[in-house]
Amino acid sequence: MHSGTDHALAHALATSAGEVLLRVRSGSYPGTDALKDAGDAAAHAHLVTRLRAARPGDAVLSEEGADDAARLGADRVWIVDPLDGTREFAEAGRTDWAVHVALWERGELVAGAVALPAEGVTLGTATPAALPARAEGPVRLAVSRSRPPALVQELAAALGAELVPMGSAGVKAMAVVRGQADAYVHGGGQYEWDSAAPVAVARAAGAHTSRVDGSPLAYNQADPYLPDLVVCRPELTGRLLGALADLGPARTDGGNRA
Numbered sequence: 001m002h003s004g005t006d007h008a009l010a011h012a013l014a015t016s017a018g019e020v021l022l023r024v025r026s027g028s029y030p031g032t033d034a035l036k037d038a039g040d041a042a043a044h045a046h047l048v049t050r051l052r053a054a055r056p057g058d059a060v061l062s063e064e065g066a067d068d069a070a071r072l073g074a075d076r077v078w079i080v081d082p083l084d085g086t087r088e089f090a091e092a093g094r095t096d097w098a099v100h101v102a103l104w105e106r107g108e109l110v111a112g113a114v115a116l117p118a119e120g121v122t123l124g125t126a127t128p129a130a131l132p133a134r135a136e137g138p139v140r141l142a143v144s145r146s147r148p149p150a151l152v153q154e155l156a157a158a159l160g161a162e163l164v165p166m167g168s169a170g171v172k173a174m175a176v177v178r179g180q181a182d183a184y185v186h187g188g189g190q191y192e193w194d195s196a197a198p199v200a201v202a203r204a205a206g207a208h209t210s211r212v213d214g215s216p217l218a219y220n221q222a223d224p225y226l227p228d229l230v231v232c233r234p235e236l237t238g239r240l241l242g243a244l245a246d247l248g249p250a251r252t253d254g255g256n257r258a
Contacts, residue, residue, distance in 0.1 A: 006103050007126035010113040013050055014101040014124065014197070017043045017082060018117030021099065025089065032090040039089055040064050043082030043099060051078055058103075061224065063193045069222075077104045077220045081193040085168025087146070095119050096145075096167030098174070100197035104219045112200025114170045123174055128204035132179035134233060138162045139240075142172035142181035151187035151212075151247065158243045173198030173231045177205045183232035183240055187212060192224040198231065208237040212244050 024042050029035040044064035051060055055078070059071035062080045071077045078101065083089055085097030095118035102112035113124030123129055138161050143152050145165035156163050164181050166172055169190065175181040196219055199209045211217060212228040219226075232240050 006111040007113075007124060009054055010101045010103060010111045010197075011122055011124040011126045013047055013080075014099045014113035014115035015117075015122045016050070017046050017099045017101070018115040018122070020046045021083060021089065022117050035090045036083075036086040039083045040086065044080075047078075047080050047082055047101065061192065061220070063191065067224070071220060072222060074220075075106055078102070079104055079193050079196040079219060081170070081197070084170045084194065088167035088171075094167065096171040098168045098170030100170050100193060102196035102200045102219075104196065109196060109200040109203070109219060112197040112204075114174055114197050114201050116171065116174065123177060123201050123205075125200055125204040128201075129177050131177065131206050131233060134182060134235075135179070139183065139236065140164050140181045142166055142175045142184040144172075149187045151244075152185050154247055155185060155240075155243055158247065159239070169194045169229075170198045173202050176207055176231050176233065177202055182236055183230065185212065185232075185240065185244070186227075186229045188227050190225075190227055190229060192219050192221070192226050195226060195229050199229075202231045206234060208232050208234050210241075212241075213249075214241045214245075 020042050021039050024039045044062055058076040059074035060078045061071055064082050081100035084100050088094040088097040099115040103110050111125050113122055115122040139159050141156055141161045141163055143163045143165055172184040176184055203209055210230050212230055
């Protein structure tokens with residue numbers, strides 16, 4: 001058991017991986033695909049190396065690594081997305097990309113951090129943020145800037161909500177934590193590494209997190225596909241889940257993971 005030190009480690013890992021990504025981003029590459037690949041590889045190698053040194057007995061589930069079934073029998077599994085928002089990372093001047101580091105232990109997310117490297121910000125469970133007061137006006141739904149899921153567009157129409165476009169899943173969840181949005185609802189194409197760290201950080205801040213049908217989010221499953229997600233201010237939980245239930249079963253939108 002490492003308890004409090006796991007929170008600090010998650011924060012340090014997310015932050016340092018972000019620094020690696022900023023160095024990669026400042027380099028010269030023949031195209032955006034090469035830059036994306038370089039960022040993914042460098043951040044993954046950094047996180048795995050640091051975790052092996054700091055927590056050699058723990059398993060790791062990374063978007064960029066081969067899935068080892070041994071994690072299913074492990075008590076502690078680090079669930080990481082070395083670069084969340086590769087599209088935004090590869091676009092000059094964009095800040096809406098992230099690094100996710102979370103720790104799952106015996107059935108629960110127990111620590112996590114989301115770094116927003118281009119902003120120089122890391123939010124984590126080491127020193128949880130408190131949700132700021134909600135701004136007056138319509139509900140603000142964080143949504144993909146390039147591929148808004150049909151589910152969220154229908155939800156916005158039902159609630160009279162405002163769509164707030166932005167990049168990565170981590171950025172959208174952290175927008176709720178930071179008071180830039182009231183909710184992040186996603187209906188198709190995500191995996192455990194897309195939401196584990198954002199969910200850990202949002203929960204620590206007092207936000208509601210669940211599947212779109214209100215059921216709990218489960219991590220370290222044999223199949224890491226975890227397609228839908230709700231992160232919202234607690235006072236909006238009933239209203240959002242009720243509207244989602246009225247829309248019917250959650251639909252999946254192909255490969256849209258944001």
